[in-house]
Amino acid sequence: MKETITEFLQSRFSDCLLPQRDINTNLLFFSIRKEKLPTVVRALKDELGFHFLNDLTSVDWLGKREPRFEVLYLLRSPKHGHFRVQLRVPVGEGESVPSLSGIFPAANWPEREVFDLMGIPFSDHPRMERLIMPDNFVGHPLRKDYPLEGPGQDYLIEDLLTIHVKEDIAE
Numbered sequence: 383m384k385e386t387i388t389e390f391l392q393s394r395f396s397d398c399l400l401p402q403r404d405i406n407t408n409l410l411f412f413s414i415r416k417e418k419l420p421t422v423v424r425a426l427k428d429e430l431g432f433h434f435l436n437d438l439t440s441v442d443w444l445g446k447r448e449p450r451f452e453v454l455y456l457l458r459s460p461k462h463g464h465f466r467v468q469l470r471v472p473v474g475e476g477e478s479v480p481s482l483s484g485i486f487p488a489a490n491w492p493e494r495e496v497f498d499l500m501g502i503p504f505s506d507h508p509r510m511e512r513l514i515m516p517d518n519f520v521g522h523p524l525r526k527d528y529p530l531e532g533p534g535q536d537y538l539i540e541d542l543l544t545i546h547v548k549e550d551i552a553e
Contacts, residue, residue: 383465384410390430395422400472411468416453419471420480423455427485431461435482438492440473440500444526449474451502455482473502481507499524 391399391412398418405411414422426432437456444450451473459465473479481504482489493504494513501522503510512519521528 383459383462387426387430387467390425391422394425398422409466409468411470413470413472416471416473416477416479419469420482420485422469423457423482423485426457426467431459432457432467434458434460435486435488436466438482438489438496440496440502440524442500442524442526449477451475451500453479453496453502478503478505480505481510483507498522501525 387410395418398415398421400413400415402411402413423432434457435455436458437454439454441452441454442450443452449472453471453473455469455471457467457469459467471479479502481493483493483504484506490508491513493507494510496502497504497507497510498512498514499522511517515523
């Protein structure tokens with residue numbers, strides 16, 4: 383299956399592939415240009431049976447490589463014995479990645495989670511807003527340059543107290 387996928391991507395999407403880094407892994411992976419991600423994923427889903435988005439996450443490579451971020455997609459093919467392939471999409475600070483929620487509806491919340499915790503937006507996402515942190519939270523807590531003690535979130539506590547006091551009075 384590795385050879386089939388490699389040949390498929392190299393013959394049909396050679397302009398989408400980025401040079402591979404030497405990584406010690408038994409998982410087949412490809413680095414993809416972010417602009418071409420939906421096209422490649424659609425072809426893998428429709429033509430090779432990768433119908434399951436197993437995982438969607440991100441990595442902050444602060445100070446170790448450029449561009450700073452990488453969004454990782456793990457696709458699984460039930461048709462081929464649950465064979466897995468990982469797609470890696472390099473993303474610079476302030477850049478966005480095309481949303482896959484139109485191809486895999488299950489990408490909706492993981493994309494929002496990556497946006498919320500890492501600050502990587504997804505273009506054409508139906509509801510790109512925070513998922514975990516409060517709307518008025520400052521920063522993205524999974525970035526490597528986020529202060530361990532937090533930036534001083536006293537304003538959050540004040541807002542929460544105000545909200546709950548107003549709710550108690552309204553009842």
